[in-house]
Amino acid sequence: MSVTFKNAVVIGASSGIGEAIARQLATEGADVAIVGRRADELQRVVQTNPARLRPYVHDVRHYDETPALFERIVADLGGLDTLVYAAGVLPKIVESEYTFGKDRAMIEVNVIGAMAWMNLAAARFEAARAGTIMGISSVAGVRGRRGNPAYGTSKAALTTYLEALRNRCARYGVNVVTIKPGFVDTAMIRGAQGLFWVVSADAAARASLNLGRKGTSASGFVPARWALVALIVRSIPSFIFRRLNF
Amino acid sequence: MTRGPLSLRTDASWQVLEGFGRAVRAACRTVAPTDQEELLDVLDRAKAEGLSVTFRGHGRSYGDAALNADGLVIDMTLLNRMLRWDPVAGIAEMEPGLTIEGLWRRTLEDGWWPAVVPGTMWPTMGGCLSMNVHGKNNFAVGTFGEHVLDFDLVTPRGEWYRCSPRENAEIFYGAIGGLGLLGAITRVRLQMKQVDSGLLRVEALTGRNLDEVFDRFEQRLPESDYLVGWLDCLARGSALGRGVLHRANYITREEDAAWPRSFHTEQQRLPDTILGLPRSQLWRLMRPFVHNPGVRLINSLKYQASAFEDGVTYLQSHVAFAFLLDYVPDWRLAYGDGGFIQYQVFIGHEAARSTLKTILTLCQKKGLPSYLGVLKRHRPDPFLLSHALDGWSLAMDFRVTRANREALWALTREMTACVLDAGGRFYFAKDAVLQPDEVRRAYGGDRLDRFAALKARLDPDTLLVSDLARRALPSFSPRYAPAHV
Numbered sequence A: 001m002s003v004t005f006k007n008a009v010v011i012g013a014s015s016g017i018g019e020a021i022a023r024q025l026a027t028e029g030a031d032v033a034i035v036g037r038r039a040d041e042l043q044r045v046v047q048t049n050p051a052r053l054r055p056y057v058h059d060v061r062h063y064d065e066t067p068a069l070f071e072r073i074v075a076d077l078g079g080l081d082t083l084v085y086a087a088g089v090l091p092k093i094v095e096s097e098y099t100f101g102k103d104r105a106m107i108e109v110n111v112i113g114a115m116a117w118m119n120l121a122a123a124r125f126e127a128a129r130a131g132t133i134m135g136i137s138s139v140a141g142v143r144g145r146r147g148n149p150a151y152g153t154s155k156a157a158l159t160t161y162l163e164a165l166r167n168r169c170a171r172y173g174v175n176v177v178t179i180k181p182g183f184v185d186t187a188m189i190r191g192a193q194g195l196f197w198v199v200s201a202d203a204a205a206r207a208s209l210n211l212g213r214k215g216t217s218a219s220g221f222v223p224a225r226w227a228l229v230a231l232i233v234r235s236i237p238s239f240i241f242r243r244l245n246f
Numbered sequence B: 001m002t003r004g005p006l007s008l009r010t011d012a013s014w015q016v017l018e019g020f021g022r023a024v025r026a027a028c029r030t031v032a033p034t035d036q037e038e039l040l041d042v043l044d045r046a047k048a049e050g051l052s053v054t055f056r057g058h059g060r061s062y063g064d065a066a067l068n069a070d071g072l073v074i075d076m077t078l079l080n081r082m083l084r085w086d087p088v089a090g091i092a093e094m095e096p097g098l099t100i101e102g103l104w105r106r107t108l109e110d111g112w113w114p115a116v117v118p119g120t121m122w123p124t125m126g127g128c129l130s131m132n133v134h135g136k137n138n139f140a141v142g143t144f145g146e147h148v149l150d151f152d153l154v155t156p157r158g159e160w161y162r163c164s165p166r167e168n169a170e171i172f173y174g175a176i177g178g179l180g181l182l183g184a185i186t187r188v189r190l191q192m193k194q195v196d197s198g199l200l201r202v203e204a205l206t207g208r209n210l211d212e213v214f215d216r217f218e219q220r221l222p223e224s225d226y227l228v229g230w231l232d233c234l235a236r237g238s239a240l241g242r243g244v245l246h247r248a249n250y251i252t253r254e255e256d257a258a259w260p261r262s263f264h265t266e267q268q269r270l271p272d273t274i275l276g277l278p279r280s281q282l283w284r285l286m287r288p289f290v291h292n293p294g295v296r297l298i299n300s301l302k303y304q305a306s307a308f309e310d311g312v313t314y315l316q317s318h319v320a321f322a323f324l325l326d327y328v329p330d331w332r333l334a335y336g337d338g339g340f341i342q343y344q345v346f347i348g349h350e351a352a353r354s355t356l357k358t359i360l361t362l363c364q365k366k367g368l369p370s371y372l373g374v375l376k377r378h379r380p381d382p383f384l385l386s387h388a389l390d391g392w393s394l395a396m397d398f399r400v401t402r403a404n405r406e407a408l409w410a411l412t413r414e415m416t417a418c419v420l421d422a423g424g425r426f427y428f429a430k431d432a433v434l435q436p437d438e439v440r441r442a443y444g445g446d447r448l449d450r451f452a453a454l455k456a457r458l459d460p461d462t463l464l465v466s467d468l469a470r471r472a473l474p475s476f477s478p479r480y481a482p483a484h485v
Helices: A016-027 A039-047 A063-077 A100-128 A149-172 A201-213 A226-235 B036-049 B100-110 B125-131 B169-175 B210-223 B279-289 B292-307 B318-322 B331-335 B349-365 B405-421 B436-443 B445-458 B467-472
Strands: A007-011 A031-036 A053-057 A082-085 A132-136 A175-181 A219-222 B013-018 B025-031 B053-056 B072-075 B082-086 B091-094 B148-154 B160-163 B184-191 B199-207 B226-231 B243-250 B313-317 B340-348 B372-378 B391-399
Touching: A007 A016, A007 A063, A007 A100, A016 A031, A016 A039, A016 A053, A016 A082, A016 A201, A031 A039, A031 A063, A039 A053, A053 A063, A063 A100, A082 A100, A100 A132, A100 A149, A100 B013, A100 B025, A132 A149, A132 A201, A149 A175, A149 A219, A175 A201, A175 A226, A201 A219, A219 A226, B036 B072, B036 B148, B036 B184, B082 B100, B091 B100, B100 B125, B100 B318, B125 B184, B148 B169, B160 B169, B169 B445, B199 B210, B199 B292, B199 B318, B210 B226, B210 B243, B210 B349, B210 B372, B243 B292, B279 B292, B279 B331, B313 B318, B340 B349, B340 B405, B349 B391, B349 B405, B391 B405, B405 B436, B436 B445, B436 B467
Parallel strands: A007 A031, A007 A082, A031 A053, A082 A132, A132 A175, A175 A219, B025 B072, B053 B072
Antiparallel strands: B013 B025, B082 B091, B091 B184, B148 B160, B148 B184, B199 B243, B199 B313, B226 B243, B226 B372, B340 B391, B372 B391
């Protein structure tokens, strides 16, 4: 059963994978609400398809604003069948750095913001017995790596949350999709060392939407070959893993 | 972290709520106040935030009467105290969330039973009042509202009214059966019925077709305290409308060998097993039979079996006779994921037989027969939006599936036209399908205008809305239209 996306909201759409997903959805004919912090960046995205894209300036950490904004978007679009949560932050953490502020920001944006938006969509979609919820998690959630403890934690949390949401809602016809990208060429990772298999945001978006379109509540790596990496990383015993440098 | 009072719009929890029939549902914000003060505070905040409000008890309305898509549903079930019980006069004063179960458990040992109960003991007082429910004795004692001595209603603006047939009578007759659209019921005082025994004498009677069912019903009516008919809605031709009547009468203590033990709650229990199977799991056994051939088989067996008990009388507890729907817990799950709708038509005495034949035939012709048919006799009552009239009602259950939904809704529209042509009415506690023009024809523009005027007076901000009001009574709910998926 292939899903057609008609009325979508993409949170974190002012750059990166979120932007690419929003633009592709619009190209396919969906009406898309794009949510992001930066008005000028949102405007730039809107200009690519003004007939289909509508900007909403919002910081996902302002949880009090989420329900009212969600309702406004639903009303503006005249319905909602798709929610994509692509907001995510990855502050640079150097060796021997322990900064609570950065950790907190990652949990707030990558996890709590996702819950604030997805809860609203899940309730709505469960009642409607239809709809797609897509979350952009990461291959980083597979293991607790030394490089950035909070980022890995936030993505592991998001992956688990999406899995639970899927187990909760799939029986009601809701399509809950977990996207776990590897390295994607966006501002988030620019300048980082040791990258490989880097794909463009457009390619990642295309693969993500293809997984979502299946309508099978898929959970997958983007590109798919990261599944192999995840498998290997997962199977390394802890006493070895702690000696590794990635 | 310190902050002001929580915003309902942001902080109320979301819940996907269903009508009892499970065929309609909505994502709603919910909050469950624990006392009257909190209830008033919630109403205040909802008004300030522009959030529409629906009251909900135990969710026994079959359709969308207690749903509020995207709005706020106030769960009243924690306001469930018995405030005062007078065992001499038989008067119970209650909070609105108390159930019929909570009521009879308290009163029966003193020899009092609720004068009007529906087929289940789980509705709350607020729900019974706002839907003005009826029972198997509607023809004799009227609706629930006729036994309400007085109640308190608080409007969304915080005005408080004590309502009785003498005091604020217009609100009394409007809010009983007023679907919770006029204000919050915060207290109900109810006159109970004195009973001499905890048992009833029950007689079963079969009718080979609808005419015989009607004849025997009418014949037994004057001498019955309760009378209800089960119809096999799948029987065709000369057996169309065949069924079994159950008549019940109060008995004196002399006739009750178990007196006074029969009053005790342990004598009022529903059987733990039915046909040797645990009651709680029975719905699973029913599920494979819930389709046309399956129900045809079950109905035939039930009807044939009833031939053996025709004219047989036996004693049965009040609970066992009254709460047939509670025999099989979760029976509604047997209808599957799509749920079912109940659709109850009320038709005046003269037109009832012919209209019901037309309706039964129509359902069969469309291949959408009702899997349960319950026939009752009614009398008019003085309430503004009353469903009761001098005539008959047939309540029908229709299974809803993805495949039949559209055809089923179209069928109800056709049946509704038949009922309206016969001057009939409907019952909002059971309704999931009526459209505004149909409601207007059923109730008359004058009654609806009077109700609208009352609503404009008590709830000028139109805070109180429900999915039912949006669907069937849009003139009362103009402001907070939901954005549906």
